[in-house]
Amino acid sequence: MAAMSTKTPAKKAAPTADAYKKLGAPKLLKIHELMVRARLLEERLIKMSKGGDGFFWIGGPGEEAFNVPLGLQIKKGHGVNFDFLHLHYRSAAIVMSMGAKPIDALRQMRSVATDPYSKGRNFVNHYAIPELNVVPVSPTIETQYSTAIGTGIAQARAKTDAATVVNGGDAGTAEGDFHSCLVWANRPALPLPILIVVVNNGWGISTAAKTQHGEEKISDWAKVFPGMPGKTIDGNDVLESWTALEEAFAYVRKNRKPYLLEVRASRLYGHSSSSGANRIPETDCIELLEKAMVQKGLAKAADFKKTWDKEAAALDEAHKTVKAEPFPAVETVWEDVFADGLPPSYPTKGGS
Amino acid sequence: MANMAQAIRMALHYGEQNLGVTEIFGEDVGPPLGGVFTATQGLEKAWNAPLDERGIIGAALGLAWAGGRPVAEIQFVDYIFNVIDMLKLAANGHWSSGGRYKTPLVVMTPTGSGIHGSMYHSHSFDSIATKLHGMKVVCPSTPIDAYGLMLAAIKSNDPVLFLKPKALLRSKGEELIPGEPDEKTLHDMIDAPLGDRTKWKAKWPKLTDYTVEIGKAKISHAGTDATIVTHGRMAPLCLELARRFEKEGKGSLEVLDLRSLIPYDWEAIKASVKKTGRVIFVNEETEITNFAEHLIRRLVDECFYELRVRPRLLAGKATPGIALSPNLEYFIQPQAKDVERAVSELLADPA
Numbered sequence: 001m002a003a004m005s006t007k008t009p010a011k012k013a014a015p016t017a018d019a020y021k022k023l024g025a026p027k028l029l030k031i032h033e034l035m036v037r038a039r040l041l042e043e044r045l046i047k048m049s050k051g052g053d054g055f056f057w058i059g060g061p062g063e064e065a066f067n068v069p070l071g072l073q074i075k076k077g078h079g080v081n082f083d084f085l086h087l088h089y090r091s092a093a094i095v096m097s098m099g100a101k102p103i104d105a106l107r108q109m110r111s112v113a114t115d116p117y118s119k120g121r122n123f124v125n126h127y128a129i130p131e132l133n134v135v136p137v138s139p140t141i142e143t144q145y146s147t148a149i150g151t152g153i154a155q156a157r158a159k160t161d162a163a164t165v166v167n168g169g170d171a172g173t174a175e176g177d178f179h180s181c182l183v184w185a186n187r188p189a190l191p192l193p194i195l196i197v198v199v200n201n202g203w204g205i206s207t208a209a210k211t212q213h214g215e216e217k218i219s220d221w222a223k224v225f226p227g228m229p230g231k232t233i234d235g236n237d238v239l240e241s242w243t244a245l246e247e248a249f250a251y252v253r254k255n256r257k258p259y260l261l262e263v264r265a266s267r268l269y270g271h272s273s274s275s276g277a278n279r280i281p282e283t284d285c286i287e288l289l290e291k292a293m294v295q296k297g298l299a300k301a302a303d304f305k306k307t308w309d310k311e312a313a314a315l316d317e318a319h320k321t322v323k324a325e326p327f328p329a330v331e332t333v334w335e336d337v338f339a340d341g342l343p344p345s346y347p348t349k350g351g352s
Numbered sequence: 353m354a355n356m357a358q359a360i361r362m363a364l365h366y367g368e369q370n371l372g373v374t375e376i377f378g379e380d381v382g383p384p385l386g387g388v389f390t391a392t393q394g395l396e397k398a399w400n401a402p403l404d405e406r407g408i409i410g411a412a413l414g415l416a417w418a419g420g421r422p423v424a425e426i427q428f429v430d431y432i433f434n435v436i437d438m439l440k441l442a443a444n445g446h447w448s449s450g451g452r453y454k455t456p457l458v459v460m461t462p463t464g465s466g467i468h469g470s471m472y473h474s475h476s477f478d479s480i481a482t483k484l485h486g487m488k489v490v491c492p493s494t495p496i497d498a499y500g501l502m503l504a505a506i507k508s509n510d511p512v513l514f515l516k517p518k519a520l521l522r523s524k525g526e527e528l529i530p531g532e533p534d535e536k537t538l539h540d541m542i543d544a545p546l547g548d549r550t551k552w553k554a555k556w557p558k559l560t561d562y563t564v565e566i567g568k569a570k571i572s573h574a575g576t577d578a579t580i581v582t583h584g585r586m587a588p589l590c591l592e593l594a595r596r597f598e599k600e601g602k603g604s605l606e607v608l609d610l611r612s613l614i615p616y617d618w619e620a621i622k623a624s625v626k627k628t629g630r631v632i633f634v635n636e637e638t639e640i641t642n643f644a645e646h647l648i649r650r651l652v653d654e655c656f657y658e659l660r661v662r663p664r665l666l667a668g669k670a671t672p673g674i675a676l677s678p679n680l681e682y683f684i685q686p687q688a689k690d691v692e693r694a695v696s697e698l699l700a701d702p703a
Contacts, residue, residue: 080418119450128449135417136449140437146406147441150414150422153375164414180407187402336451337486338615339509343567345618347646352653 019239025298031072031238032293032304035064035286037311038093041102042269044315045109045124049273053323054109057277059125060090062268063199065285066235069242070197071097073249074165076132080158084133084151086144086166089125090199091137094167098132103318113328119335120328142168142175145196149184152192152258161253167197170262171204173218185258186225194258195248199235201267206275219262228258235265236285353524354532359495360391360460360516361542362529363502364423366559368397371506375415377401378408378425384549388427389462389521393544394554405431409438409459413445416457421506426461429515430472436480442511443486458505458512463491464585464636465674465685466519473518474674474681476636478584479643481513482614488566489613491515493587495525497611500564508566517584531559569617571624573598575606578630578698580691581621581647583610586634589688593695603699613643621647622655629660632698636685639667661701666694 020028042061049057060067071094075083087094092105104116111120117128128136135147148166155162172178178198185192198218202209215221222230229251233244241263248259266282293299334342342348354362367373375397378387382400386393401408405426412424426432432439445455465474481489488510492498498516505512532538541555572587573594580590587609594605606624610616625631631651633644648663668674669684 084414084418086414115450117450117452118448121450122448126448128452130452135414136441136445136453138441138448140441143410143438143441146410146438147414147417149407149411150416150420151418152414153411154415154418154420157374176404177406177410180402180404180410183402183404184407184411189399336447336449338488339446339451339454339456343615346615347650352649 019243020292020296020298023239023242025293028238028289028293028298029303031068032286032289033307033311034068034071034097035093035289036307037102038064038068038096039286040308040311040315041092041096041105044319045105046269046273046277048106048109049277054111054124056123056273057109058089058123058272059092059269062201062266062282062285063090063235064093065238065289066199066241066263066265067091067093068097069238069245070094070165073245074098075162078131078133080151080154080162081160082133082162084135084148084155084162084164086135086148086151086164087127087137088144088168089123089137089139090169091127091167092125095127095129095132095134100127100129100132102315103322106318106322107325110322110325111327112322112325113332114325119332142172142177144168145177145181148181148194149192152185152194153190156190156192156256162193163249163252164192164194165197166194167199169204170198170200170202170209170213170218171207173198173221174212182221182225182258182260186228191257193252193256195252196258196260197263198261199263199265201265203267203271205271217262219260222260228260230260230262232262232264235263236283236288238285238289353535354495354529354538355522355524356492356495356498356516357389357391357521358538358542359499359529360502361393361395362532362556362559363499364392364395365554365556366503366561367423367506368395370561371503372421373397373423373506374420375399375422377411377422379403379427381425386544387425389516389518390543391460391516391521392425394542405435406438409435409442412457412459413438413442413455416455416511417453421456423458423460423506426459428473429461429463429477430475432461432477439484439487439513443484446510447486454509455511456509458502458514460514460516462518462521463515464517464519465681466585468676468678468681469518469674470676471673476668478515478613478635479637479641481515482643484513486510487614488512489515490566490611491517491584491613492611493517493520493584493609494527496527496529497564497570499529500562501566501611503561504563504566507563512566515584519585520588523588529559530562531557533557564611567612567615567617569611569620570609571606571620572609573605573607575604575628577604577628578632578695579606579608579624579628580632580634580695581608581610581644582634583613585636586686586691589691590634593688593691602696605695616647618650621651625651625655626658629658629703630698630701631659632664632666632694634666634686634691634694636668638670639665640670642667660703661698664694664698666690
């Protein structure tokens with residue numbers, strides 16, 4: 001799919017062989033390794049869900065070509081001088097690229113006591129990583145576009161080049177929160193440095209986007225706001241994603257204003273375990289990258305096999321570890337109800 | 353004597369100067385209006401948001417996660433219903449993240465009836481608010497408590513819903529706020545003038561820290577014959593009745609002003625009921641699944657043998673809204689005469 005630009009701050013050519021060489025084989029191999037890690041993780045999580053080693057699965061296999069470059073371009077850290085991420089549940093490849101460990105996702109899937117993101121309370125792929133400014137992921141659709149406003153305000157007030165990144169799906173753009181984010185990010189009183197990402201896989205669970213949305217492109221919503229860049233890209237293409245993200249981040253960091261990026265991507269295992277989580281014959285971004293790198297002489301098939309084998313073996317080990325870990329004790333449900341502590345007379349019996 | 357709106361304004365000023373309040377915002381919260389009830393006039397950090405309740409609460413959440421202590425306003429509690437899931441996120445964020453993210457934010461909003469507000473300016477939200485587990489809920493009935501609870505809410509590391517009884521926002525209290533000057537001086541210092549306000553700046557009295565601990569009720573009138581558990585708009589009506597009954601020799605009433613709904617002061621409720629053996633809960637919420645019904649159930653569980661008569665509830669009638677016509681509103685919502693009738697029946701109930 002060719003890049004479809006609505007209004008862009010700078011013209012950009014489609015990725016060429018030169019673009020691959022410019023990014024370089026070591027970087028591309030690193031990207032590939034992270035894509036494989038995220039893909040194998042998701043496939044392991046699906047197996048766990050189907051094998052009774054956890055319950056519901058939802059994730060983002062198929063989005064790695066965009067999500068890995070995004071994770072790698074994040075200004076990582078804690079506080080307003082670093083990027084904030086308001087993610088949805090298809091973001092494993094983003095957090096893996098920022099240094100999160102696959103074993104912790106397995107822990108959340110199995111809902112064991114060691115689950116660092118929710119202590120066995122939330123679905124898998126619902127991260128909360130304060131040291132990386134990843135705010136709590138919620139199963140609610142699109143609310144992250146409203147919370148992004150807040151970190152955006154904090155960063156607009158600070159002297160920093162840090163940005164807020166929010167992502168979600170195409171179906172959720174029908175919600176008011178998406179439009180809240182656009183309106184608030186473009187307030188003349190205080191424009192906000194938010195990279196607004198919409199990953200368009202063409203589906204909302206079982207409902208085709210084309211039956212519900214008359215917009216030609218979701219990025220066209222940017223046209224409403226004078227000067228706001230909006231762009232639609234092929235998210236199955238690593239190079240196009242990398243370049244578009246560089247451009248978008250550069251704009252947001254420098255101008256302290258929002259940028260809307262629509263990313264067309266595959267949904268390789270359907271919506272979630274609720275729809276079977278079986279492989280769907282859509283474009284596979286990892287296959288595309290491997291093919292392109294071999295064609296351009298940047299890697300050999302054997303190199304890729306090593307990566308797949310190494311990542312799979314690491315997951316096997318991690319899974320073994322997690323299976324031996326205990327489930328949370330029931331008393332822990334009273335931890336964290338209030339940050340200031342549970343009042344002694346708070347009702348805890350569940351009735352009479 | 354400051355009214356409740358002035359007290360809240362002074363607390364917010366103290367908060368922005370001393371407690372790290374970074375943003376105070378909502379619809380018409382900033383200049384020139386300073387809030388539809390004037391509770392945010394003259395504040396340095398107050399600003400106007402778009403007319404978007406979801407964005408307002410979302411912004412507050414993001415600001416809190418970024419390390420701030422925001423105070424956001426929903427202009428009337430009647431408009432809060434389309435942000436319940438955002439409030440749930442605020443309430444459950446600490447728990448769902450395994451304690452990794454604190455959410456120190458305050459959402460303030462005028463609540464209840466009493467200003468002829470009809471269908472969408474008279475709602476109570478108390479009972480639904482108490483179902484947002486993880487959220488603290490406070491509701492003052494006097495200016496001094498409004499000041500102290502606001503400072504406590506700002507200091508809290510948990511999200512706090514600060515319900516402002518709109519019928520009491522112009523009412524004055526009996527206790528001075530620490531640092532409060534005489535009424536006229538206060539008016540000249542912090543009330544925005546009518547007309548052009550572009551050059552006006554508030555002059556603030558030297559205020560001090562005064563905190564009402566969240567979760568602590570107040571015995572506003574001590575008594576021995578019956579307990580009235582109340583809060584918000586109904587609290588002054590109950591206090592007035594207790595004073596009159598005492599004077600007229602009709603009974604010794606203990607009025608417990610909850611001030612905090614979550615967490616509620618269970619020890620204070622229990623202690624008072626054990627003393628009097630008679631209790632009535634008085635609030636403006638509708639009677640179906642009223643918050644006080646939970647308290648009554650817990651009393652039956654834990655104080656059954658101390659109760660001399662059945663516990664009672666005086667609440668709003670379960671109509672789809674509050675009607676505009678005064679005779680209808682006064683029928684739907686408890687009024688002073690209803691409190692007197694219900695309390696008299698409680699006192700007369702044979703043990």
